Amino acid sequence: MRGPMIITEGMKIYDEGMQKGEINGILKHQIETAKNMIFDGVSDDLIIKYSGISPENLEKLKAEMAKN
Secondary structure (H helix, E strand, O other): OHHHHHHHHHHHHHHHHHHHHHHHHHHHHHHHHHHHHHHOOOOHHHHHHHHOOOHHHHHHHHHHHHHO
């Protein structure tokens, strides 16, 4: 009976890892899109609307970019 429990637990861990990977990919895309829009001088409202980045994360990104 232990075999199915191990497989189920392994599948759960795998699924969680896949979800985290998808989220990381989405966040990376949002950041890259927002960076490009910032470089092009697009307004914050449009950056938020089209990149999907949150206003808070946009401000953090802009502050980080200003340091470099």
